[in-house]
Amino acid sequence: MKDRILITGASGMLGTDLCLNFLKKYDVCGADLAGPKIKERCPAQVKFYKLDITDRLGTIKLINDIKPAIVVHAAAYTDVDGCEKDKSAAFNVNADGAGNVALGCKKINATLFYISTDFVFDGKKTEPYTEDDDTNPINIYGESKLAGERLVVQNAGSHVIVRTSWLFGKCGKNFVDTIIGLAKTRKEIKVVDDQIGSPTYTADLAKAIFKLAEITMAKPVKDIYHISNNGKVSWYEYTRRILEYAHIADVKVTPITSEELDRPAKRPKMSALNNSRYQKTTHDKMRDYNEALQEYLIK
Ligand SMILES: NC(=O)c1ccc[n+]([C@@H]2O[C@H](COP(=O)([O-])OP(=O)(O)OC[C@H]3O[C@@H](n4cnc5c(N)ncnc54)[C@H](OP(=O)(O)O)[C@@H]3O)[C@@H](O)[C@H]2O)c1
Numbered sequence: 001m002k003d004r005i006l007i008t009g010a011s012g013m014l015g016t017d018l019c020l021n022f023l024k025k026y027d028v029c030g031a032d033l034a035g036p037k038i039k040e041r042c043p044a045q046v047k048f049y050k051l052d053i054t055d056r057l058g059t060i061k062l063i064n065d066i067k068p069a070i071v072v073h074a075a076a077y078t079d080v081d082g083c084e085k086d087k088s089a090a091f092n093v094n095a096d097g098a099g100n101v102a103l104g105c106k107k108i109n110a111t112l113f114y115i116s117t118d119f120v121f122d123g124k125k126t127e128p129y130t131e132d133d134d135t136n137p138i139n140i141y142g143e144s145k146l147a148g149e150r151l152v153v154q155n156a157g158s159h160v161i162v163r164t165s166w167l168f169g170k171c172g173k174n175f176v177d178t179i180i181g182l183a184k185t186r187k188e189i190k191v192v193d194d195q196i197g198s199p200t201y202t203a204d205l206a207k208a209i210f211k212l213a214e215i216t217m218a219k220p221v222k223d224i225y226h227i228s229n230n231g232k233v234s235w236y237e238y239t240r241r242i243l244e245y246a247h248i249a250d251v252k253v254t255p256i257t258s259e260e261l262d263r264p265a266k267r268p269k270m271s272a273l274n275n276s277r278y279q280k281t282t283h284d285k286m287r288d289y290n291e292a293l294q295e296y297l298i299k
């Protein structure tokens with residue numbers, strides 16, 4: 001009999017790719033806030049459950065009913081500026097929600113993979129962040145996700161925290177699609193040049209989480225990994241690459257500062273992640289984001 005896995009946020013951008021990857025070997029159950037969305041976006045073999053992770057008893061009960069060997073918790077309130085305006089919603093979903101999933105996992109001895117973010121860092125470092133670097137979030141989203149990490153450590157038994165960054169993928173709203181969309185209607189696009197990070201293709205991240213799950217299967221773990229595509233870039237340079245790979249030449253890209261953009265939530269100036277620990281554990285090298293981006297734009 002196949003091992004069972006539960007993916008929360010299963011109809012989100014990463015969640016959909018996780019479902020696709022884990023179906024190769026596992027009996028996959030998906031859970032998400034909105035029911036019908038998944039039917040169009042997720043493979044038909046995924047057994048879908050409606051779940052609000054802020055409902056503690058409901059979350060614990062669902063995990064207990066399904067009895068997965070692994071839970072990958074990808075559900076989150078991911079609107080960074082939205083979190084800044086509604087701190088209570090951010091903490092309910094990203095912190096308490098993660099804590100609830102962790103309690104459910106502990107009850108049935110399931111291993112929990114919690115997806116976290118580069119935004120737990122303040123961006124003052126010049127080199128990519130390692131798992132041993134101090135966290136110090138500078139916005140509510142980062143604070144709430146870090147609080148989620150702490151509740152996972154506190155409430156779960158076996159767990160793996162996976163921090164990732166700057167996601168793009170087929171099944172969600174993302175920066176790459178936004179730039180392509182803007183290029184259709186504008187002659188000039190202004191993009192910040194003073195924030196640097198590691199763009200990450202959700203298809204690559206899902207494969208990497210699958211590899212880690214295979215390694216950790218059936219043995220208790222307490223670990224943390226940084227997983228992103230290799231390479232670091234500013235949003236401005238990233239935009240130029242997106243347009244180049246999409247063969248769009250007639251749009252001017254102008255660099256601006258974060259102060260000029262003036263968004264509700266502050267962003268770290270440098271939040272690229274160092275993948276060495278993941279690469280050492282799995283003997284798998286995450287590919288460069290340029291290669292992943294070109295593949296994404298072709299498919
Ligand atoms: N996107 C990035 O650049 C990025 C970077 C670093 C880390 N991450 C982390 O990676 C993970 C996946 O991100 P993503 O971009 O794939 O997210 P996404 O597309 O926004 O998907 C998140 C899913 O969680 C669901 N959700 C929200 N509140 C919920 C609740 N109370 N109960 C159950 N489900 C709920 C959402 O449903 P609705 O759509 O119906 O609200 C959505 O389907 C998240 O943990 C995120 O924090 C993302």
